[in-house]
Amino acid sequence: MSDRILASTRKGLFVLERGAAGWAIARTCFLGDNVAFCLADPRDGAWFAALDLGHFGCKLQRSGDGGATWQELPVPAFGPDDEVVTGDGKPPQPATLRLLWTLAAGGPDQPGRLWAGTIPGGLFRSDDGGQSWQLMRGLWDRAERKEWFGGGYDSPGIHSICVDPRDPRRVRIGISTGGVWRTDDDGDIWTLTASGMFAAYLPAERRLEPNLQDVHRLVQCRAAPDALWVQHHNGVFRSTDGGASWREVAAVQPSVFGFAVAVHPREPDTAWFVPAVKDERRVPVDGHLVVARTRDGGASFTVLDAGLPETPAFDLVYRHGLAIDATGARLAFASTTGGAWVSEDGGDHWHAVPARLPPVLAMTFA
Amino acid sequence: MARVVLAPALARWLPDAGDGEIVLDVPGDSVGAVLDGVFARHPVLRAYVLDERGAVRHHVALFADGRSLARKTHLDHPLRPGSELHVLQALSGG
Numbered sequence: 001m002s003d004r005i006l007a008s009t010r011k012g013l014f015v016l017e018r019g020a021a022g023w024a025i026a027r028t029c030f031l032g033d034n035v036a037f038c039l040a041d042p043r044d045g046a047w048f049a050a051l052d053l054g055h056f057g058c059k060l061q062r063s064g065d066g067g068a069t070w071q072e073l074p075v076p077a078f079g080p081d082d083e084v085v086t087g088d089g090k091p092p093q094p095a096t097l098r099l100l101w102t103l104a105a106g107g108p109d110q111p112g113r114l115w116a117g118t119i120p121g122g123l124f125r126s127d128d129g130g131q132s133w134q135l136m137r138g139l140w141d142r143a144e145r146k147e148w149f150g151g152g153y154d155s156p157g158i159h160s161i162c163v164d165p166r167d168p169r170r171v172r173i174g175i176s177t178g179g180v181w182r183t184d185d186d187g188d189i190w191t192l193t194a195s196g197m198f199a200a201y202l203p204a205e206r207r208l209e210p211n212l213q214d215v216h217r218l219v220q221c222r223a224a225p226d227a228l229w230v231q232h233h234n235g236v237f238r239s240t241d242g243g244a245s246w247r248e249v250a251a252v253q254p255s256v257f258g259f260a261v262a263v264h265p266r267e268p269d270t271a272w273f274v275p276a277v278k279d280e281r282r283v284p285v286d287g288h289l290v291v292a293r294t295r296d297g298g299a300s301f302t303v304l305d306a307g308l309p310e311t312p313a314f315d316l317v318y319r320h321g322l323a324i325d326a327t328g329a330r331l332a333f334a335s336t337t338g339g340a341w342v343s344e345d346g347g348d349h350w351h352a353v354p355a356r357l358p359p360v361l362a363m364t365f366a
Numbered sequence: 367m368a369r370v371v372l373a374p375a376l377a378r379w380l381p382d383a384g385d386g387e388i389v390l391d392v393p394g395d396s397v398g399a400v401l402d403g404v405f406a407r408h409p410v411l412r413a414y415v416l417d418e419r420g421a422v423r424h425h426v427a428l429f430a431d432g433r434s435l436a437r438k439t440h441l442d443h444p445l446r447p448g449s450e451l452h453v454l455q456a457l458s459g460g
Binding site for chain 2: 053054055056057059072074075077078080094096097
């Protein structure tokens with residue numbers, strides 16, 4: 001069970017710890033800087049912080065001592081001839097790193113391996129702990145990549161990386177907007193695996209194209225890795241065959257729109273969502289912040305709000321803003337208006353972290 | 367030798383930096399040459415000032431002897447001995 005959460009926010013990294021009196025801020029790193037995402041490497045306990053400094057670009061920092069000190073690492077870089085070509089009619093642009101959107105650790109038998117998902121749609125791999133990065137050209141050079149486009153951003157982005165616990169050479173990624181892709185060989189050859197998803201907002205003749213699906217978040221059950229959940233732009237989809245096929249989960253209450261999803265590490269039928277009014281508004285339904293939980297694979301949902309705000313709340317939870325710890329005992333989520341809540345009973349009861357944080361971009365158990 | 371002034375928001379990313387701006391005397395007869403001298407001394411700064419294609423970042427401003435450099439990719443702008451090159455971030459964002 002994890003007693004520590006890394007809250008990546010618009011104005012710094014906040015280390016939240018559970019003490020005798022409950023959760024509180026134990027340490028603040030990079031105060032004032034935009035921290036897009038943090039990875040806590042389960043292999044050696046190192047923390048990686050992806051900074052989005054705006055003026056000065058994207059940066060990567062590593063701490064081996066729980067955030068007391070940090071060392072800067074190189075960031076992934078595109079080649080001089082790489083171009084971002086998108087399927088939505090934007091003119092081609094030189095490929096430059098816009099956002100280091102997510103990081104993932106390789107398998108236990110792959111020391112030094114890290115994965116980085118970026119905007120504009122490049123997946124990078126490091127085999128030396130982040131000292132150097134290689135663009136996965138087997139994906140980048142695919143013709144389908146030029147059909148991807150940005151969801152909320154100008155360019156497409158890779159926000160979800162699931163390293164298969166059975167075989168870490170097998171990796172699945174979620175792309176907004178570019179569906180779900182899988183490699184079985186460390187990133188050389190890629191297969192598009194989003195059949196069954198549909199994009200309700202596209203012209204009818206293109207709605208079923210797997211490559212155009214706006215995946216907001218992809219998660220994988222650790223104990224049953226063929227069980228995958230996706231929060232998609234127009235709903236929730238589930239796969240029980242490793243992504244070969246997907247079916248819609250329409251029963252999410254109070255709405256099917258959202259960004260975040262978490263799956264229980266041992267119970268593939270148990271997942272949580274933080275629904276919102278669909279795309280043009282992106283606020284909780286009726287100003288009431290709730291979590292939706294299914295325990296039966298999406299057949300039914302329970303709306304959970306014990307301990308969440310009773311007054312009107314317009315918190316939006318981003319795709320990395322909902323986290324579950326490795327044991328499944330603890331859940332945490334945090335919002336763009338700086339609220340953070342933790343549950344120690346599967347979401348039945350929530351406890352507000354006593355702080356008004358900057359807008360939260362990601363929550364990571366460490 | 368040009369005098370390079372790094373704004374505090376940039377200088378703070380240097381190891382052991384304080385809170386204020388940093389002033390360096392760097393040889394070179396052009397903006398690019400002087401910046402190369404800065405980066406040789408502080409390699410970490412290159413990726414803060416230039417993007418991966420070698421262009422000055424969109425929100426980084428260079429002032430040579432008080433005049434902003436209009437064409438950000440024109441690193442061959444000449445500097446004379448005693449020139450001052452200010453490197454600062456544009457006042458955008460929030």
